[in-house]
Amino acid sequence: MMPRSFIVLLVAVGCCARAMMLVDGGDGIIETAAIDRDGLEVELNNAAKKSGRDFEVLPLCYSPTAAIVLGVGRDGKPGRKNKDDNRNGVIDDRGELGAVGSDDRCAGPLDDGYDLMLNDPNSFAISTGTYVVCQAGKTPDRYLSDRWGWFVADPD
Ligand SMILES: [Ca+2]
Ligand SMILES: [Ca+2]
Numbered sequence: 001m002m003p004r005s006f007i008v009l010l011v012a013v014g015c016c017a018r019a020m021m022l023v024d025g026g027d028g029i030i031e032t033a034a035i036d037r038d039g040l041e042v043e044l045n046n047a048a049k050k051s052g053r054d055f056e057v058l059p060l061c062y063s064p065t066a067a068i069v070l071g072v073g074r075d076g077k078p079g080r081k082n083k084d085d086n087r088n089g090v091i092d093d094r095g096e097l098g099a100v101g102s103d104d105r106c107a108g109p110l111d112d113g114y115d116l117m118l119n120d121p122n123s124f125a126i127s128t129g130t131y132v133v134c135q136a137g138k139t140p141d142r143y144l145s146d147r148w149g150w151f152v153a154d155p156d
Helices: 004-024 037-051 114-119
Strands: 057-071 105-107 124-133 142-145 149-152
Touching: 037 057, 037 142, 057 114
Parallel strands: none
Antiparallel strands: 057 105, 057 124, 057 142, 142 149
């Protein structure tokens, strides 16, 4: 059993380390509070160049018509492959799509395999309205970096 003073010391060191990360901004994390819409993409691209790593920053715009699709997953069958998930007497019928415990998944236009899911007759759109890569001339609402995640652009 560890002495109480050692545990207190570990907690104190952890708190200090976390505080330093927050003050420092962490490893390459960009502070976006003061960056306006026009400056955000420039800052992200500058940070990408500065890091010396190859990663992508996507400018994204909201599309009210872009579909979110529910698909069959890696097993290629609705629900769990070779199981009658909805107990209707038919194995792997379309009504099993999204069954609990299955590998079925939702995807949007930015996800891998989205186009295949769109064209799969077993898949279907469960909603519309999501972010897509902006068309030329459109002003991005947000950006997605494969290193840092999402950045929301200040609307002003
Ligand atoms: Ca499945
Ligand atoms: Ca079934």
